[in-house]
Amino acid sequence: MLWIPIIMACGIAAVAEAADIDGQWSRGDGNAKIRIAPCGADICAVNTWIKPGTPSEKAGDRLVMTIKRDSDDMYSGTAFDPQRNLTYRITLSVKGNDMTTRGCIVAGLICRGVHWARLN
Structure with missing residues (x-):
């Protein structure tokens, strides 16, 4: 299942606030890579690579997040998964090149x- 911050957007947060989470990330289990970037007024996390044989995810799946920055390293809000038609409450904690999402x-x-690790 796509749990991007269950990963990770923003009618409230400005694009500049998303700078800490923008970029390429690898999921801690090594089964997925995502790109987080602004998409309109929101922030989208898009699967760029999924380990072959992963049945519930595919490259191109996206999560649309409406999040706001709570502190220097914390974001919270909601995330919509259009593939599953589910909305999640989400928090993201970003510390350097490490990110933890909770949905x-x-x-x-x-x-x-x-857990996610930033890719260079």
């Missing part, structure tokens, strides 16, 4: 965290 559904009862 929740069902009023916060089901959550999942994912």
Whole structure:
């Protein structure tokens, strides 16, 4: 399942605020790579590579995030997954080249965290 910050956008946050999360990221399990960048007024995380044999994800899947910066290294808001028609509550913590995303559904009862490493 695509959990980008469940990864990661923004009617509220300006594009400049997204600078810390913009770029290429590799998921901690090595099964996916994403590109995070502004897409209109939001921020999109798009799968650029998925490990072959991963049944629920494919390259090109995207997550549209409406997030705001809470502090120097924290973002929060919502993320919409159009492939699954699901909306998540999401938080992102970015420290240098490391990012942790946490997405929740069902009023916060089901959550999942994912670690990401920035690619050069």
